[in-house]
Amino acid sequence: MVIFRVDASTRIGSGHVMRCLTLAEGLRDAGAEVVFITRPHEGHLNSLIQNKDFKLYQLSSGRHDYRVDATRAEYAGWLGTTQEADAAETIEILKGALPEWLIVDHYALDERWEQLVRPYAKKLMVIDDLADRRHDCDLLLDQNYVSGGQPRYTDLVPPSCTTLLGPQFALLRKEFAKARERLKPRDGSVQRIFLFFGGVDPDNMTGKAIEVLSAPEFSHLHADVVIGATNPHRNSIAYAVKRRPRTRLHVQVENIAELMSQADLALCAGGSTTWERCCLGLPSLVVTIAENQVAFTRDLHENGFLRWGGMAESVGIESELLSLLKDAMIRVERNRQESTQGKVLVDGYGSERVSDFLLRGPDPDSLKVRKAGEADCKLFWYWANEPAVRQSAFNSEPILWEPHHDWFRRKLADADTRLYVIDSDMGPVGQVRFEKEDDGYLISYSIGRQYRGHSLGCRVLDISIKALKSEQPLSLIAEVKEENIASSRIFEKLGFTEYPGLRSGAKFYRLSLNN
Incomplete structure (x- = not known):
């Protein structure tokens, strides 16, 4: 089971719910049971979620007398x-479910909420693009473009967290990849406009853009105007569309990829539809309608992926949009270049x-072994203190940082110890430790929480044993808690044989190897 915690409202907008729905549909198509937890703010999209046949739990409508965190007001x-109150309500729903993944997409939630709900889900994923607060999660997704690819989350997530960063992970519906396959190369000329400023568009940039398009010099252009069902300016927009020839209004559409494919140029906001336009190579004139859109839109503008006109509330934004549109009508080669670059940036398979x-x-065949170094100390510490790891250990007490740091440095310098990190294309998967005892090596290993349940244990140990074996002939010893059946099965599968040991409550296994 996968559970999403996400909201939509006139303040939040619709983008968070829409990208979660995209991921949810992909997960359901792959066989997962998917559930949503939302709060019914004004402008919520709960009916849309339910109409897509997802089970939905609705939290209370909230209260207005609570104290807002001044640092993130x-x-x-x-x-x-x-x-704390949101976590308590969410936990009541999570109790007994223990989902494989709990996925949260909410700018108002951070590590405080995540630490409270963590015991009620096997794994926790965060979808974010602000990089302005700490998270306690196993996986973080930020699909935004950052010029130069600077790491933004190094000190904001645990070292054991896997980060999926960049537009290659943009959450697009399958229809975009399919439309891209049918798409003919764009020649840069402009005859049809696609106009969309988000599902809510509180500043009515849609109406302002229609006014710009109504100038006589653009009267020959066809226009498709898209708005969300909760757009507060729907009536005035419908009236403006009716007055302008060659203009159609589309409300809460399901065929947005088709409309983008038919267009030659977009007038739009800087939200998550940026990646949809890039995927289809649609050149764009962008007005950012929220502060969180500015940084990546500016970076895309400076690197030639789109043209940015500024913030929606800026004085003279209509004049700026008019100027950009006039320029785009004659900059055919620029339009063509934007189209090509956008398609390279986003291929449509992120979801x-x-x-x-x-x-x-990860693909088991992609796993690689490397020797641990000083920089891995904190990573090993986080792995060692993960609750399931402590539960499987013979000494289940939490490990303090200073003793761990001293121990780790000693082990790195110890000629009779090998510390290995198992890497994947997505990041470190786990660790294996070999410690020489008499005529053999004692094995200890763990796999990161986000990588469990994928039958990686055998592969992790197999490639680690081969790495150690390449150094010298050896005999391996494994000591496993009697109740840790999963580890016992892995060692037996690898050819270890059980032998009598001295510690009660434990099973002992041995494997002799030669070069």
């Missing part, structure tokens, strides 16, 4: 209650990549 007010990771994990 802009987003904290989006929740409608405190993080499939994320779904595959969540349900199947």
